[in-house]
Amino acid sequence: MSQPPKWTTSQGAPVSDVFATERATFDNSNHANNAPKVGPLLLQDFQLIDSLAHFDRERIPERVVHAKGAGAFGEFEVTDDITDVCAAKFLDTIGKKTRIFTRFSTVGGEKGSADSARDPRGFSTKFYTEEGNLDLVYNNTPIFFIRDPSKFPHFIHTQKRNPATNLKDANMFWDYLVNNQESIHQVMYLFSDRGTPASLRKMNGYSGHTYKWYNKKGEWLYVQVHFKSDLGVVNFNNEEAGKLAGEDPDYHTGDLFNAIERGEYPTWTCYIQTMTQEQAAKQPFSVFDLTKVWPHKDFPLRRFGKFTLNENPKNYFAEVEQAAFSPSHTIPSMQPSADPVLQSRLFSYPDTHRHRLGVNYQQIPVNCPVAPVFAPQIRDGAMTVNGNLGSTPNYKSSFCPFSTEAQIQTNSNTPEEVLAAHTEKFHWGGILDSKSYDFEQPRGLWKVLGKTPGQQRNLCHNVAVHVAAANHEVQDRVFEYFSKVYPEIGDQIRKEVLQLSPRGDSAARL
Ligand code: NDP
Secondary structure, three states: OOOOOEEOOOOOOOOOOOOOOOEEEOOOOOOOOOOOOOOEEEOHHHHHHHHHHHHHOOOOOOOOOOOEEEEEEEEEEOOOOOOOOOOOOOOOOOOOOOEEEEEEEEEEEEEEEOOOOOEEEEEEEEEOOOOEEEEEEEEEEOOOOOOHHHHHHHHHHHHOOOOOOOEEHHHHHHHHHOOOOHHHHHHHHHHHHHHHHHHHHHHHOOOOOOOEEEEEOOOOEEEEEEEEEOOOOOOOHHHHHHHHHHOOOOOOHHHHHHHHOOOOOHHHHHHHEOOHHHHHHHHHOOOOOOOOOOOOOOOOOOEEEEEEEOOOOOOOHHHHOOOOOOOOOOOOOOOOOOOHHHHHHHHHHHHHHHOOOOHHHEEEEEEEEOOOOOOOOOOOOOOOOOOOOOOOHHHHOOOOOOOOOOOOOOOOHHHHHOOOOOOOOOOOOOHHHHOHHHHHHHHHHHHHHOOOOOOOHHHHHHHHHOOOOOHHHHHHHHHHHHHHHHHHHHHHHHHHHHHOOOOOOOHHOO
């Protein structure tokens, strides 16, 4: 058996008794024999004070969204050649492997909230590539509630807690959605059983946003990415998920960790859909509209890789809590499109990391690129722990010139492209000319649900049990909102809500 470690202070000085505290002693010669000799604590007790002071600072701000998460390391492998679409070096050879780290999360719940809550799931993967870190910051839904970034704080507030009561609030929740009806597609997806996955291992990941991928010739295509679980998509129904939230709120975290410990490594197959600019111009929706999917029949999936999660984190805080993903952590051949929600995320994610982890968050091992980093103007700041590039000049100088030879062309949007994209197909206030189209793809989803017995009924039930807690006015607007997809959906929801909370009984709706 190996020797137990010798305990020390945080500064490495030996400690003989970890529970001992330094105390004043008294001369008790004038007191009864059993009078205590020990007195008050001493300020000089660094071991105690350091330990307490560090404990007081153990928590860092939790993420405002995606606070509850679980993650694992793994490996991505190229299975098919897509070099005609993308020049990324990690994709250049079939069989090539790249280390990855994936973090799954719920969106709205706090760090201690239940894993099985109805919510979209974050599905973020960091690829430690030879060209720098590539973060694919995805969800388990191919769409989202908004297409205007200015709505994000409003929307998230309504899905969290009422500012007065600190309670989840069905009126706020549904009031926002019925007033912002581009949300309907994602709401239908969320209130189908896919809103309560049975396992993080058994759900898909989707880029949702449109990206631009470049090949070696500098040609680009619009791209959407799909990760499909090789274990299939498996969901809980509403009641199973609700029961588990009480009995085992960390169910998904345990399920992922224990499967990997057992050697049952989950895998996903990776696909792209591609679209040319000409095709994009002909779609009845904007490719920058995050509430829309690209129909499979028009834009078939093309396989390019597979990834496996096969290594649990050694330390949750160091590797999962401190993991910092951003869609702006990308590589030259994979660029964002002009999707305004994506553009706002490019700013917001690193901004959050600077707030939560500090300006040097990229030096934390889980975030540290394996590619060599040379950015000598990025210096100093709290928690600089990497040597800070020593005596290298901290500006572009004649002593440290910019080597043009070594640079790769960054294929970002030209200002003209961004402008064209925004003026031709997109309006900042929403896609005004496509509001009626907002209900088309939800109709497609209703038909997809109809292919599996019970799925349409479950969607209506899942909405009804939630909206039953809202007031009558909000309920009526929810019935109308779903009736715009198909009147039968609104009718089914209305029928069940009225059974659950008859209109004579207003107690639940005050
Ligand atoms: P398709 O019939 O070609 O594709 C439907 C897709 O829906 C399937 O391939 C599957 O994608 C997904 N799906 C299957 N069962 C369910 C379910 N119970 N709940 C949610 N999604 C399910 O049609 P379209 O491509 O024209 O899409 C029709 C609708 O399907 C869309 O409006 C969208 O809501 C939904 N969908 C479409 C996706 C896309 O990227 N086109 C992706 C996911 C859903 P998967 O294997 O990815 O789960």
